[in-house]
Amino acid sequence: MEVLPVTIMIKNKVIKPMTTLIDSKPMLTSSNIVFLQMAFISVSSFIMGE
Structure with missing residues (x-):
């Protein structure tokens, strides 16, 4: 689970x-x-994509 530190x-x-x-x-x-x-959308899509 490397998603948590990234988040x-x-x-x-x-x-x-x-x-x-x-x-x-x-x-x-x-x-x-x-x-x-734009920043919020990109961060949200990145978190959801992981």
Whole structure:
């Protein structure tokens, strides 16, 4: 089971910075929202694909 460490690493590297970015920027620009959506979709598909 090598999926668990990868998932934890992804959470620490991706999810935490994203939530920090969202918390620090209440007024998100459209480009930031698109970027976050793309990053979230790619991470989700990667986790589901594993």
